[in-house]
Structures are given as structure tokens and as C-alpha cells.
Amino acid sequence: MPHLIAVDWGTSSLRGARLDRAGRVLEEKSAPLGILNVPNGDFAGVFNSLFSDWMKPAGSVCLISGMAGSRQGWVEAPYVACPAGPEELERHLHWIEPRIALVPGLSVEQGEVPDVMRGEEVQIFGAMRLAGVTEGLFVLPGTHSKWATVREGRVTGFRTYMTGEFYGLLGQHSILARTLDADAPLDEAMFLRGVTRAGEGKSLLHNAFGVRALALFDRLSPAQSASYLSGLLIGEELRTQELPAGGDVIVIGAPALTGRYALALAGTDTTVRTFGAEATWAGLRALQG
């Protein structure tokens, strides 16, 4: 098996890792050169400036996941339809040079409305390997959170939630911004109060206004408002999930985010396991066959 250069090229940033033949990470690097920040759209130039050294050894191969394979990226790698596992992705790797391939994202049709992911599928397959499972519910929090169901090693369905984007819009641009400190550290009790409130089934359109009303009556400080709003949004995600009773929920992402999901899920009959960047490297390696 050749040396793998694993790259996660997203919208706002890019991360890469050089793995040895056993899959161990030898070196990592990152840059704020997401696909929206590539000068003159010169993807090859950015790639070479960062990774040409790593590509020198004969037999080195690079797999790139994430938005680099989107229409706005380096080259478009068409989505692969669910159900799909590492085998399907490997078969549809989009080779743009003899040793560089883009990993396609996944698409799914659910009730007349499609859904898509790019990059998260690799993290899911990596976490599957790291956790030693081939079934389960996977959560990838972020600007556009993904909840994915895996059966027999393949993603059978998933849904995207605009949770992080709603948090930014509401906390920075809505009427709530006037009485909310988005930079405050997490207040766990207030966060959980928001999760509970969301679980009561009222609409998010109404619950969000509650942040304003509570602040108006001095019952939420600006710091508390941020945690409460975060709880409302993550709780709204949880509200519509079918959680596996007594089963695992695997949460993949940065610790600051996965910690919030672990907190929100602590009151449910599930076991939460979390993974970080290592899931990406393990997932890209899984595509090497």
C-alpha cells in the first residue's frame, strides 16, 4: 500500500496529514485556504505549495475529501447516491492527476427532497473503523450538522440541519443579538434548559423569541442567552431524531461542539462516543482498499 497524503479541503480551511504505510500520522499541516479563499481559483498552485514535498516519495497517493470536490471547488466529483460505503466511494474516486483523487460526496432522496454531504462521509467511515462498528447513528455538528444512519457499513440515509448557521444568524444579526454575548463560555445549566425547552415540541420560531422575552424581563443575562439559544438549537435537532435505545451515538467534530452534543444526549438512553480529526485520516485511509 502506497504512502497516503490525506487532505480535508473544506469551505474555509484546509487540513492535510502524511500517513505511513501502517496508517500512522507522521505529520499534519493546515492553512486558511478553504475553497472560497483560493487565490485566482488556482487549486493546483495551492496544493503544490503545501504538499509537493510530501508527494515526492515514489508511490505517494493523495486523497482529498470535502468541498474541493464541489462545483465551486477544484473539479466537481459527482455525488454518490446512498446507500454507500467505503467500497462505493473508492469505486467513484475522481482522479484528477495520476496520483491525486477527489472523494465524491453522498446524496440521498427522502420524501421528494434531496440531501447532500461532502467530507462528512469520510469522517463517518473513519469513525466506524476507529470505533469498530458497522451500524449506528452518527452526528457531525457544525454550520450544517449531519445526522447519518449506518447499516452494514454503509450510510443508508442522513439529514442536514442548519444549526450552526442559524446560531450565527440569530446571535449576530437578529433582534436576539442585542442581548446576547456570543463569545461567552458555555453555561451548562442554561444550555440544558434550552435543550429541554426545545424538546417540549413548540416551534423553533416561537422558542427563539423566548430568548428575547426572557432577556426583556431580566431572566437571562447576555452570557446565559447564548448558552440557552445553543441548547434550543441542538435540542431542536435532537427533538426529531429516532435515538437507538440503549445504543451508541457517535459524535464527530471539534471537542467544543461534540461536548455540547454529549451534554444534550446525557439525559437519553444512549452511549455517546466522540471522535475528532483522526476520523478524517482513518476514513481516507479506508478508501485505499
Next chain:
Amino acid sequence: MPHLIAVDWGTSSLRGARLDRAGRVLEEKSAPLGILNVPNGDFAGVFNSLFSDWMKPAGSVCLISGMAGSRQGWVEAPYVACPAGPEELERHLHWIEPRIALVPGLSVEQGEVPDVMRGEEVQIFGAMRLAGVTEGLFVLPGTHSKWATVREGRVTGFRTYMTGEFYGLLGQHSILARTLDADAPLDEAMFLRGVTRAGEGKSLLHNAFGVRALALFDRLSPAQSASYLSGLLIGEELRTQELPAGGDVIVIGAPALTGRYALALAGTDTTVRTFGAEATWAGLRALQG
């Protein structure tokens, strides 16, 4: 009964009407001088420049509803707690000059979270008079839509929904803005498709991303996306209402908005009745005793 000068002084604009002793509108005027646009906070100056002529006749009285009575307004008129009807409001009119009073808003406590309205209560009482009813479900669409329940002539409870604000945030500042024409005329079929989708009970956080996914696969044009998103949001409001089977839903507001609610409610077992600005004048007159 003295001549009434009826004023609805909101966040972004101000409207006034001069009524005769029988309550007929003799003259109306409006200005883009909402409470956030009052130069140097000189509310008295703005008031006099617009209404001093109307106030000249002896016995003229002015009642002002809306955000002018908020903390950021002319003088704060504390909220009156629900249940409350015209009698309660009249008793708590906040006289700031011998012939000028601010109408207080309403507050309510529901499950640990308060809610508030300012101005809509007057429209509700006006519509009650115009419709000849003392019970029912009232809807006031807008930036912050209100759904209120009236029993025996008093508002017993209500909920605010940030529907209009979410529409603006999503249509102008989110990822959806890239493929959405917010100025397009309403596409009724797409609007109703959004209403139906919302009624299926998935989270708004997910349904909103569906607008993006449908556009990505060229299944929604920018004009259609705007109508579909509007349907998703208004449908999300409807999803959590207890509609009165066989009963009336009274919708108060500008025709462009009330028409959308009438459309969304057409498939339900309710009769929709709509009122416009006349509800405000009738409501302020109802506070004259």
C-alpha cells in the same frame, strides 16, 4: 365622546388617523418615523410636527399604541398581564400629557417563558369589534407574528413566532440567499409545497437546508425558492397551532401577508377572515370606553 386621534407608532414607521365622534376615519397620515428613527429621541417634537393640527379642537384625545410605549420608546408603559381585554387596557392607559396616552402592551407567562406584544392587542380588540365576535383565534403576521386566543372578549394567551425575521435572515444572509430571489412574486404552488413539507413534522433546521439541496439539483428556481421558503416558515407556524375545527381564524395585517395565511389555512377546517389597518383604528376607539 371626544374626537379621537388614533396613532400606531411602531419600530420602523408611524401611522395616525383622525376619527369623528362616530368613529369614522376622517383623515390618515403616515411617516417613516418609527421609534428607531426619531431624531435625538425627540418623540414630543415628532408628535407635534405630525399631529398638533389634529389636536387643536377642544376635547381631542390621542391614544398611541405600539412600540412608542416600550423601553426604547417615548415613555415606557408597563405590560398588562393576560387575561386582558379592552377594559384592562383602558384602566392602564399611560397618560403622558392631559390628552395623550400610551396604550400598554400585553404579557403572558407560559411554561416558564414569558411572551409580549405591543400594538397587536389593539388590532385584536378592533378586529373583534369589526367581526362582531368575543372568542376565537387571531393571527397577526409580521416580523414577529402573533397567534392569540380570545375568550369572552379577553386575550387569554398568545405566542410570538419570529417568522418574518427568519425569512429575512435566511433569504438575505444565509447560504440560501445565493439561490433565492426574495423579490419574486408569490408562486402559490411552491408556497403550498413548503406549507405541506413543514406539516410533515421534520425540524425547520432540516427543512430550510432542503431549499438549498433542491436548488443544487435545479429543482427550485430562485423565484420558486423564495415562495417555498415562505411556505416552510408559515407552515411551521401552523404546525404547532390548535386550530378551531369548523371555527374562524381572524388574520390581521397587510393584504400581501394575510393572503399567504389564507392560502396556507385554505386546506384546514377553518374559515379565514381578514382585516387590515381599520382594525387598529377600531381597537383604539374601543379603548375610549
